[in-house]
Amino acid sequence: MxxxxxxxxxxxxxxxxxxxxxxxxxxxxxxxxxxxxxxxxxxxxxxxxxxxGQEGQGFIYLMQKLQPERLVCAVAAQAAARRALEHTIQYCHERECFGRQIAKFQNTRFKLVEMMTQIEVSQSFVDRLVLEHAAGKDVTTETCMAKFWCTEMLKKVVDECLQFFGGYGYMLEYPIAKAYIDARVQTIFAGTTEIMKEVIARRTGI
Ligand SMILES: Cc1cc2nc3c(=O)[nH]c(=O)nc-3n(C[C@H](O)[C@H](O)[C@H](O)COP(=O)(O)OP(=O)(O)OC[C@H]3O[C@@H](n4cnc5c(N)ncnc54)[C@H](O)[C@@H]3O)c2cc1C
Missing domain, CATH: 2.40.110.10 (Butyryl-CoA Dehydrogenase, subunit A, domain 2)
Incomplete structure (x- = not known):
């Protein structure tokens, strides 16, 4: 053909x-x-x-809907990372080790602050893209960036969050364990991280 x-x-x-x-x-x-x-x-x-629709236009239709799908993935990953962090901060104030809340250890505070910062920074990017997409602007390249960035960030955040739950974090009855396994597919479906990078490289002439 x-x-x-x-x-x-x-x-x-x-x-x-x-x-x-x-x-x-x-x-x-x-x-x-x-x-x-x-x-x-x-x-x-x-x-x-x-x-x-029209005959022979199937591929075009699918391509047109890929961007909103990828933007939704970025928004969902962003929200999931925020929820995992909120849940972890709460747990770090409840759990005590060596007579202190684990939230009082400097390592805990620094890690939580690092994650909070990553989430806030990517929130600004995602919010901008949602507004630009809703206004009809072509944000294909930026959407690929957001899809790979937010989903990779989510994977990292849930992994670091789970660590604060110690052994409980490995138990499925704890929501952080579910967040961890549910996060894994995010960098795969709707276009893998590698494919997002390929599209960005092609569209930016790198
Ligand atoms: C739970 C789940 C739900 C899904 N839902 C849907 C759905 O609703 N609709 C739908 O259409 N699809 C769906 N998918 C399919 C999903 O979109 C694909 O699995 C995904 O796009 C990756 O394609 P693949 O599995 O064929 O991997 P492959 O294309 O076989 O890729 C294998 C590996 O090679 C890498 N790779 C491939 N090409 C390149 C390249 N050019 N450069 C560098 N690295 C490369 C990939 O990044 C990946 O790491 C779903 C998948 C899962 C797991």
Whole structure:
């Protein structure tokens, strides 16, 4: 095919269409509230009226929606990092070791302040992009930056937060453990960190 991007169309396939099979539910390490399953389409025929939009424009439609999806990932990672930190600060004031709250140790205070600063700095960037996107500005490059930056930041923040919970942090009954496993996929889905960097490099002519 000469122009593969032009050869893709979006079709609505109704449940129950012969050849459309919902496969096994995949077992993920996190995000258990969200099911992820294999779907297969074999000799599946759908009526012409099930074409979504125009023929041959499927790839363009998908590309157009990638940016809002990546911006949502950045916003969600930002919010998750903030929540994990708030939760950890509270715990550091409750937990006592050697007769002192762990929040009173200099290492704890410095780490918490470092994370607080990272979160505040990236919040300004994300807020700016949300406003610019809502105003119709093309923020594709910056959105890729925010997607990789915020999701990598989230991974680092939840890892450092979990450390303050000691052994409890490794127990699934503690929300920080769930935050840790749920964070892992954020740098993978909606475009990996490496692909975000590739897109940025290409768009900026590096
Ligand atoms: C829980 C979950 C939910 C998902 N939900 C959806 C969904 O709703 N819709 C959807 O369409 N997809 C979804 N995905 C798929 C997801 O978007 C892909 O897994 C992701 O984009 C990575 O693609 P891949 O798995 O094919 O990895 P690969 O492309 O095989 O990449 C493997 C590794 O190679 C690296 N790599 C690849 N190419 C390059 C390159 N050019 N330069 C440098 N490094 C490179 C990648 O960064 C990665 O580290 C989901 C995935 C998961 C895990």
């Amino acid at each position: 000469e122009k593969p991007a032009k050869g893709m169309s979006l079709l609505v396939v109704e449940a129950g269409t012969p050849g459309y099979v919902k496969g096994r539910r995949l077992k993920k390490i996190g995000m258990h509230a969200q099911d992820t399953a294999e779907l297969s389409f074999e000799d599946c025929r759908v009526p012409v009226k099930n074409l979504l």
